[in-house]
Every structure is written in structure tokens, then in C-alpha cells.
Amino acid sequence: MAKSHDDLRRDAVAVARGLVVGEGTAALTVRRVAEAIGCSVGTIYNIFADLDDLIVHVAATVLDEMHDALFAAPLPDEPVAALRDLAQRYLAFAVAHPRLWTMLFEYTTASERPMPDWHLERIARLVADVQAHAAAALDGSGADVKASVDVLWASVHGITALALRGKLGIVTAESAGALADRLVVTFLAGARAERDPGPAGRVARPAGRGPGSAAGAGR
Amino acid sequence: MAKSHDDLRRDAVAVARGLVVGEGTAALTVRRVAEAIGCSVGTIYNIFADLDDLIVHVAATVLDEMHDALFAAPLPDEPVAALRDLAQRYLAFAVAHPRLWTMLFEYTTASERPMPDWHLERIARLVADVQAHAAAALDGSGADVKASVDVLWASVHGITALALRGKLGIVTAESAGALADRLVVTFLAGARAERDPGPAGRVARPAGRGPGSAAGAGR
Secondary structure (H helix, E strand, O other): OOOOHHHHHHHHHHHHHHHHHHHOHHHOOHHHHHHHHOOOHHHHHHHOOOHHHHHHHHHHHHHHHHHHHHHOOOOOOOHHHHHHHHHHHHHHHHHHOHHHHHHHHHOOOOOOOOOOHHHHHHHHHHHHHHHHHHHHHOOOOOOOHHHHHHHHHHHHHHHHHHHHHOHHHOOOHHHHHHHHHHHHHHHHHHHHHHHOOOOOHHHOOOOOOOOOOOOOOOO | OOOOHHHHHHHHHHHHHHHHHHHOHHHOOHHHHHHHHOOOHHHHHHHOOOHHHHHHHHHHHHHHHHHHHHHOOOOOOOHHHHHHHHHHHHHHHHHHOHHHHHHHHHOOOOOOOOOOHHHHHHHHHHHHHHHHHHHHHOOOOOOOHHHHHHHHHHHHHHHHHHHHHOHHHOOOHHHHHHHHHHHHHHHHHHHHHHHOOOOOHHHOOOOOOOOOOOOOOOO
16 A cells, blocks of 8 residues: 655655654755655655755654653742753753754755745744743743843853864863853843943943844954 | 966866856855866866865955954944944945855855864954953953853844844844844943842842753743
8 A cells, every 4th residue: 555645745854854763964865755655766756845845844753852851840839940851951952863953953055045934933833932931030020031042042152163173272172051041041140230230230231222232353 | 387276276266156146055166166167077186175165265265354344444432332343344344245255154064074273263363353342342341242242242142143044024124223222222231230240230130040051941
């Protein structure tokens, strides 16, 4: 009995994922996927628009697994501890799945198609769940939660990227956990100090300087 | 009159840089460089050990330019303002030279050779100059300056990387400047709050939890 389209799609995504895990995204071709599941190249192109479409389907499984890695195990009740754990779980997921993580963030699609809604919804769910924990850790300071999550996530992402690549000898896989933890703890302390300035908080914002005031780098 | 090795080397690096700027690192081949400067492929291999060696020479010029972009123009005397400016200058340099910046951080060398000393010295100079400003901004808190610079730089790097790629729709080139500024200001406020805890600093470190305590992501 011929495989259904759903079965073929599932098999193709699994094979594609295996190729990325084993050899990296550059090794992934429609031909190799077709050969591995015993169908024609044309059949793959009946199921997926192109290689980018297949890669987005693999990326969706990575996002699902990242969500599990972040949230499946219970987090501490204490919000700052929960956010610190989330940063370490994100880093650990990247270290455990370096090629899948690299595919997710560094692969540039050839097509100009926007990401499909089911993919964007996975991203939105991840962001919303992290924001919920960040809102608690920021102690209900309100309006800045989204920007703070953006900063924290992009920063942990940067530490992770440098750790995986070992670039410039500054961040290693060994030191990344401690750096990410220092980032989260210090940033949260700073956010609280800004909201509720003590002797430390008051000196942090020089008078007359706002975000982006130095954006003209070549002055 | 035949070009000297020094002239050929300088020309080859300039052509290679132009190929990276125009088309990205993947477009850079020894053959194209040889054709552009009118010599044989063998001549290029007399001057450079391999393509990686040529790329490291291009990378050295990028590090020199990055140092200029960060430090050539006067920085504010006030140390926090200086560090905020440095973050914006780093981001602006990456936005102005996305393919050179990507080459520097995302190119993986095929050879196992360590980076040459003259390359490592450029990196060390950049790090030392940033650390000098960070030490002042951290108000002489001493032992943590190196780790704080590592965190801040890796974090700004992460914001920059996501801005250049426009990944996940979270960081854009427009928002990156504000996010990087928030990161620096909030992190410095947090570092000061930890050193000199007021009502805000005291709540930042939950008892019994140290860096890396949550590194086992799969618990």
C-alpha cells in the first residue's frame, strides 16, 4: 500500500532532520531525502514547495523540542530562579543540538515567502511563555517586560552563539553557563534598581542621555 | 617589473575583502582572487598557506577597522556614557559591514591551525581597550571586570547578530540600538546594585543558588 501524504511528509521531515543533525544544513538536499525514504524527487516536491519549505517543517519540530526543553520540567516557584533556569535550559538545548540550533538561527531561506502562520504561532508561544516568567521576575514593573525579554533573550542567544563557535576565545561552552547566569542576575538587579533607585540605581543614567543617543558611531 | 610579495599580498587581501563585501564569504575563492590581480593560483598559494590563511588576513583588517570604529572618535569622559557609546558603535559597525562582520564571527576555518599571534594580538587589544572603559564604568569594582565585559560584549553581539539576520521577528536593525543601550544601562545598574545593595539589590540573588546551578536542562 502506498504511503499517505501525511506519512511521506512525516518521514521526509524525520530524514531531513537526521541529515541536519549528522552533517549540518548544507548537507540537506531534496534528492537525499527522496533516496532515503524511497520515493522520487518529484514526490517530495508534491509535498513541499521547495527545500526551504522542508527546512521550515524541520525548524517547527526544533521549536517544539525547545519549548519542551524550556518548560516540560517544573521550574522553581521563585521567579528570578525560574528565569535563571530558563536561560540555562536554552543554553543546554543549543549545546545538545548545535546543528539544529544553527539551522534555526543562521539558515537564510532562498525564497521570499513569509514564514507560515503555524510556524509563527510556535515562536509566539515560546516568547509568550518566557515573557510570563519574566514579568514575574521583573516584579510586575509592567511596560518594560517585552523589551526586557527581548534584551535578555538576545543576550543569552549571543552568549550561546559565541559558545558554540568558540569565537575569539572569549566565550567557551564551559564559561557560557556562568556568563548567562551573571547576565540574568545582574540585568534583573539593574531593572529593579532602576524601578526603585537606591544609592546604586541613581548613578546609572547619566543626565540628558537616552537610548540610541550615541547611534551615530562615526562622529 | 614584477610585483613584490608584499604588494601581491596587499592586493590579494584587498580583492578578497571586496569579494566578501560584495557577495559574502562563500563567493571568495583563491581562483577568483588570482584572476582579479592577474597572477596564477599557484602564486596565491606561495603567499598564503590556503584560503583560511587569506581569510584571516582579511579578518585582521576588519579587526583594525573595528578598533578605529570603536575608539578613533573621542568618547565621553563619563564612563557609563562611554560604554554606552561603545555598544552603539559596535552595532553601527556591524550594520555598516554586515558581510565582513559575519565573516569574522560565523566563518568556520577548515584548517586546524591556531590563529596566528598577530591576529590574537589584535583581538587582545580590542578586549583590553573595552575592559579599560568597562572598569571605569563599573566604578572600580575590580575582580568582575573581565567577566562583566565578556557578558556585555557577548550580549551586544547577540543583539547585533539577531538584528542583522532579522530572525524570529524579535530584534530588528531599528530596535537593536535601543535594546543594546537598555542592556548596557541596566547591566551596569545591576552590577552597582550588587556591589552596594540597596532595597533593589538585595532581592536579586535567591539564597542557595549559584551560577550554573540549573545547567542540567533535562531534569
